[in-house]
Amino acid sequence: MLRALEIHDMLIIDRLELAFQPGLNVLTGETGAGKSILLDSLGFVLGWRGRAELVRAGAAQGEVTAVFDLPEDHAAHAVLAEAGLPGGDELILRRVNTADGRKTGWINDRRASGEVLRQLSATLIELHGQHDDRGLLDPKGHRAILDEYGALQGKIETVRSAWKTRNAAAKALEKAQADLDAVRAEEDFLRHSVAELRKLGPEPGEEADLDTRRRMMQAAEKIRDDIGQASNALGYDGAEGAMASALRWLEGAAERAEGRLDAPIAALTRAMAELDEASRGVADCLDALEFNPSELEDTEERLFALRALARKHEVLPDDLATLAETLSARLNALDAGEAAIEDLKHELKSAEAAYDSAALALTEARGKAAARLDKAVSGELAPLKMDRAVFTTRIEEAPAGPDGRDTVQFTVATNPGAPSGPLNKIASGGELSRFLLALKVCLTEERDAGVTMIFDEIDRGVGGATADAVGRRLKALADSGQVLVVTHSPQVAALGGHHWRVQKHVKSDMTTSEVVPLTAAERESEIARMLSGDTVTDEARAAARALLAG
Template sequence: MLRTLDIRDMLIIDQLELTFQPGLNVLTGETGAGKSILLDSLGFVLGWRGRAELVRQGAEQGEVTASFDLPPDHPAHTVLSEAGLPGGDELILRRVNSRDGRKTAWVNDRRASGEVLRALSDTLIELHGQHDDRGLLNPRGHRQMLDTYAGVDAELSAVRAAWTSLSRATKAREAATLRIAEVRAEEEYLRHAVGELDKLDPQAGEEATLDAARRTMQAAEKIKTDVARAGEALGLQGAEGMMSDANRWLIGAADRAEGRLDEPLSAIERALLELDLAQRGVQDALDALTFDPAELEATEERLFAIRGLARKHDVLADELGPFADDLRARLALLDDSEKDLDDLLRAERAAQVTYDSHAEALRAARAAAAGRLDAAMASELAPLKMERAVFRTDMTDAPAGPEGRDAVAFTVATNPGAPPGPLNKIASGGELSRFLLAMKVCLAQAGQGGVTMIFDEIDRGVGGATADAVGRRLAALADGGQVLVVTHSPQVAALGGHHWRVEKRQDATETTSTVVPLGADERVTEIARMLSGDTITDAARAAAMALMDS
């Protein structure tokens, strides 16, 4: 509920503080007194898009503060939580508009964006007038209004959940179909490539091993002769033979050398051992350098084959194995595709059946509610002097979606025998206002009230008993809630629980607008003015008192 509205330096308002009450709050005043400025200011603090120039002439900035009472279950708490803003049982919105056009907003003393303000406003305020494009004139909102009347939250939740499951199942089936189609288009290539790779069976690190072996064999012919010569020089015809002779000669002389040859003999023995190691190493090298030319040819052939496949598939030689595994997996997908696709199709069909079931249940609930709404509207239109008008809720098929597959449109026929048509083409401004009011009463009777409703001259163009009926329905809407109505109708004003008069004041330098709360006697005077004009007669006062007592 809107509790207070504080306006400073906005348009022709210098400073204004208003405290609103539960029930029917009535604002009256002469044309041009500034009633629309109140709505502009309230719309400004709620983030609505409106006039570009709002700052009062001569002021540096304009400011509006609005406070709301929030019960624990109010949907504004969800908006605050999602925006990371502090909550509580009171919500304070403040917005400043500087002279250069900059706008800054706070929610419970925290900076907030205009988007957050608008999200909050959707939970706090409903503004309605003769040209209410967010209500009956907007066919896109008719289904939501019917759902609100029908109270089908559970059915809608079930349909949304089923739609989500169906969408996921459809996307999974479509993705699998696309993947299979892509693989099938390259099936011949995959099978040929996998066959080549399986036949060659390249191993990780094999290229480096083959390359080293190839280089070794290529170099063998160049070094084998020198290695063989070194082997001969170390053998019996070379170093081994000469050292053996020297060892034998020294052993023969050692007995007569008085020990002088012991150390040389030990050194020769050690040298012969090292020489033996050198001979074995040379022989091993000769054995390694001895190869079959066919082996070199086979090594080169495999090395070139591995490198050729790597170039062909644009991968490193060591990645040919994992690459082959990937190709085999793609082939496996193709080979298993029929079974996988069948499973996905069955899942999609099951999800479709579930969605159809919930959508049909929602359609049945909507259809039943449409009949009740048409009857309720007929009951409400009769006292509004539209007993001959026919309001009808039409339901047609619509593309399936998260809110079912029903299109809803409200049509009316204002004259007997006339074909029904869209509200904005059939109803006049005054008639549209009464249709809107009747709809709001029906929604409130269905337990769908809760927000503060503002009606801007919704009674324009009606008078007498019809205006009285409008006022009584506004009062009924306000029972247990809060309604603000800007009105020129004395019948409506007389039914208000709280009454303010908007006045324009002029002095030598400026024009300002203010709002004055009215007591009982002042209300009589104001309603008498609305009945008789500037000259207030005793008869007008008596008529005003009669209206207030009725």
């Protein structure tokens, strides 16, 4: 509920403080007195896009503050939590507009963007009027209005879930098909490459081993001769034989040398052991250098084959084994691709069937809700002197989407046999006002409380008993909440629980507007003025008293 509205230096308002009440609040005044400025100012603090120039002439800045009472279950709490803003049972919105056009907003004393203000406004205020393209006159919102009226959120969530599953299945199939097509485009290459790699059978580290072996074999002939000469020099016909002979001679003479040969004999023994180890190492090297002459040719052939295949595939020789696994996997995917595609097609078909079923159920539910709404609106039109008019919620097929396959539009025919058409194009000004009011009365019965409804001259173009019926419908709306009505109708004004008059003053060539709450006597005078014009007659006062008496 809107509890208070403070306006400073906005257009022709110098300073204004209003305390609104629950129930039906009416604002009246002569044309041009500034009633629309109140709505402009309220729209400004709620972040609505409106007039560019709002600051009062000569002022540095204009400011609007709106205070709302929030029940515990009010939808505004979710918006505040999402934006990380403080909540509570009171919501204070404040917005400043400087003379150079800069706008700054606060929510409960925390800086906030215009977007957050607009999100909050959707939970706080509903504005209805003949030129309100944000509300009931906007066909883009009719489906959502019907869904809310029919309490169809559960079915909508089912459709959205089915749509999401369907899209995921379609994307999976599309990707798998694209992958398969890409593999098919290189099928010949894959099969040839995999066969070539399998035939060669490369192993990690093999290239380095082959290169080492090849270099050893290339040098083997030369070093083998040198090593063979060394082996002969170390053998029995060489150093080994000479040392063995020397050792025998020394050992034969040792007994007569009185110990002087013990050390030389020991050293020579050790030397022969070292010589034996050297001889074995040289012999092992000679054995390793033994190879079949064709082995060098085979080694070079495989080494060159590995390097050539690596160059062909632009990888390192050691990566050929990994490449073989990768290409084999892609080839296996090609071979298994058709079966996978068929599985994915089946999944998509099942997802589409689930979506079709959910969308059909939603369409049927919308049809039933539309029938109830049409009947309810027709029941409201009779008291508004439009019992011959026809209101129809038209549901037509639309492309599939997350909210089903339906477009919804509210249409009217003002006379029997006349063609029906969009609400905002067929009805005249007065008829449109009554259609909107009837529709709003029906919708409000199905909607959550806590939203302040504002009707901007919705009673324009009607009078007499029809205006009285309009007022009584507005009062019925206000009985369970808060309604603000800007009106020129005395019948509507007389039914208000709280009455303000908007009036304009000119002082020192400066025009200002003010809003004053009216006492019972002042209400009688104001309604009499609305009945008779500038000259208030006794008959007008009597008529005003009769209206106020109900």
